[in-house]
Amino acid sequence: MTGRASVSRRLGALALEHPVLNGSGTFDAIAALRAFGPALRERFPFSAFVSKTITVAPRQGNPPARLWEAPAGLINSIGLPNKGLDGFLAHDLPVLATLPVPLVVSVAGFTHEEFAQLVETVGADGRVAAIELNVSCPNVKSGCVMGAEPRETLPLVERLRILTSKPLIVKLTPNASDVGAVAEAAEAGGADALSLINTLRSMAVDPASGKPWLGAGTGGLSGPAVRAVALEQVEAVAARTSLPVVGMGGIRSGRDALDFLAAGATAVAVGTENFRDPRAGDRVRRELAELLATPGAGRVGESAAPPKTASKSASIAG
Ligand code: RRO
Numbered sequence: 001m002t003g004r005a006s007v008s009r010r011l012g013a014l015a016l017e018h019p020v021l022n023g024s025g026t027f028d029a030i031a032a033l034r035a036f037g038p039a040l041r042e043r044f045p046f047s048a049f050v051s052k053t054i055t056v057a058p059r060q061g062n063p064p065a066r067l068w069e070a071p072a073g074l075i076n077s078i079g080l081p082n083k084g085l086d087g088f089l090a091h092d093l094p095v096l097a098t099l100p101v102p103l104v105v106s107v108a109g110f111t112h113e114e115f116a117q118l119v120e121t122v123g124a125d126g127r128v129a130a131i132e133l134n135v136s137c138p139n140v141k142s143g144c145v146m147g148a149e150p151r152e153t154l155p156l157v158e159r160l161r162i163l164t165s166k167p168l169i170v171k172l173t174p175n176a177s178d179v180g181a182v183a184e185a186a187e188a189g190g191a192d193a194l195s196l197i198n199t200l201r202s203m204a205v206d207p208a209s210g211k212p213w214l215g216a217g218t219g220g221l222s223g224p225a226v227r228a229v230a231l232e233q234v235e236a237v238a239a240r241t242s243l244p245v246v247g248m249g250g251i252r253s254g255r256d257a258l259d260f261l262a263a264g265a266t267a268v269a270v271g272t273e274n275f276r277d278p279r280a281g282d283r284v285r286r287e288l289a290e291l292l293a294t295p296g297a298g299r300v301g302e303s304a305a306p307p308k309t310a311s312k313s314a315s316i317a318g
Contacts, residue, residue, distance in 0.1 A: 008044040009047075009267060011244050012129045012167035012192025014102055016047040018259065020285040022107040023222075023248050023271030024132060024171070025052040025078070028096050034279060044246055045281030046099050050269070051088075051096060053134045054122075056114045058084035062139060063215030068204035073225030073250070074272050075202050077214040079139045080108065085118060093127060102129030104169065106135055112159055115146075122157055123164030130166055131192075133157070136173030136198035147173045150185035155299040157189025169246065172196035172237065174226070179233050182239040187241045195246035195269065197230045223272040224250040231263050238264025252280070254287020 022045075029049055032040050044222020062079030069075075083091060090103075096103050101239040105122045109115030115133065115173040122128050135147030135156065146152045146183070147170070157170060170178055170186040183194055199220025204213040238245050247265030250272065251257050257268040268288075273280040 011048075011169060011246065011267065013131065014048065014104075014167045014192075018047045018285055019290065020046055020259065020281055020288065021048050021104075021267055021269045022046045022050055022245060022274060022281060024050045024071065024134065026271040027050075027274045027278070029099060030092060033095065033098075035278075038075060041098070041100050043282065045279065045285060046101060046270075047267070048102045048104050048129065049096065049099050050104040050132055051092070051106050052082060053080060053108045053132075053137065054082045054085060054088045054118065055080060055108055055110070056085050056117055058087055064216040065213055065215055068213050068219065069118075070202070070204065070221060070223070070225060073221050074234050074275070075204055075219040075221050076199065077139050077216045079216060081138060085121060087122070089125075093125065097127035098293040103127060104130045104132050106132040106134050106171070108134040110140075112156055115156060116163055118170075119160045119195045120163045123166045128166065130169060130192075131164065132169040132171050132195060133160065134170050134171045134198070136175075138173070138175060138199055138201045138218070147171070147182055148176050150178075150181045150210070151292065153182050154185040154189045157186050157191050161190030161212065164172040169193040169195050171198055172233075173198045174229060174233055174249075179267075180236045183241045183243070185239040187243050191243060193244045193246065193266075194241065195248065196237060197226065197233055197249045200226050222250070222294035224252060226250050227256065227259075231259055234260055234265050235263040250312035251284060254284055254289075257284050257288045258291050286311055 017107030030296045066077050069254030107118035146156045168191050170191045170274040173244045176182050179216045186290050202221035203218045206213040244266035246267045247260030250271035260268045
C-alpha cells in the first residue's frame, strides 16, 4: 500500500483544513456546545461537521434496547430518530451553522422523491457546505437499501446530482456484496466523494432469554472490531474510483487514521471513539499531524495494487 494516499484534502469543492471529520451520528455538536461552551468553538476537533442523518418526516427511532457492547465494538440499533426536515431547519441548523467549520448534512430518504426533497431543500441553504447521502443505514426495515446494489445507486445519485451544485458525498455500506461496484455507480451518477464504512449488520443475544437483545432484532457493528474490514473496503473503493474517500471504521488513534490514508483515503472520520472520549477527534488530529510530519510516514506496507489514478499515487508524507 506504499504511496497510496492522496495529499489532497478536498471533497469536491469542500476544502478541509485537516483530514479528520466525525462520522455521522457519533458526535452531538449541539449537546457538546452546551457542555463545553465557547471552548468547543475555539478548538473544534473536526475539519467539517457531519450531522446525524435526517429524514423528511420526524422519526422516533427503534424500540429499546438500542445498544449492545460487543468485543472491541458497539452494536447500535438507533433507527434514525430525528426531528424531520422541518424540525432540523427550525431547531438544529441554526445552531450547527455557528460551528467554526463547514457543515455537511447527512440525509436519507425512503424513496427517490424523499431524497430529492431533502437534497433540494438542504442544498439551497447557504449555511450547508455539502450533503452526505446515507444510502446505507442498516437499522430501518424499508428504504435505505439504495446503496446495496449499483443498479439502485446509479439512478438515485444521477437524479440528485442535478438538484444541487453542493458536493454530494455518498456513504457506502459494508453489507453490499460488491462495495467497489456500488462506488463506481456513485461516481458514474455524479458523486463528488465517498465515505465508508457505515456499520456492519450484526446481532446480539440476550443471555437471560436467549432471544435477540436489540428491540429491532438486529443492528450495526462499529468500533475497532470492524477496522480491518473497513480498511480493506476503503482500499477496494479507492482502487476502483477516482473520487476522494473519507475512510472510517474503528479509528481510535492517529496511527489508525494513517492506515486509512495509506489505504487510499483522502480524509478520515472518527466515529464510535467519540462516545468513549468526546475529545478523541482532537487527539486523533494531533497524533495524525505528527505522523504525517514524520519522514517516511507513508511507508506502512507493500503495495497491494497499482494506483488507478495519478492523484492517488502521492505519498502520505509528500
Ligand atoms: O440511526 C441509526 O440506527 C443508524 C444510522 Br442512520 C446509520 O447510518 N448507521 C447506523 O449504524 N445506525
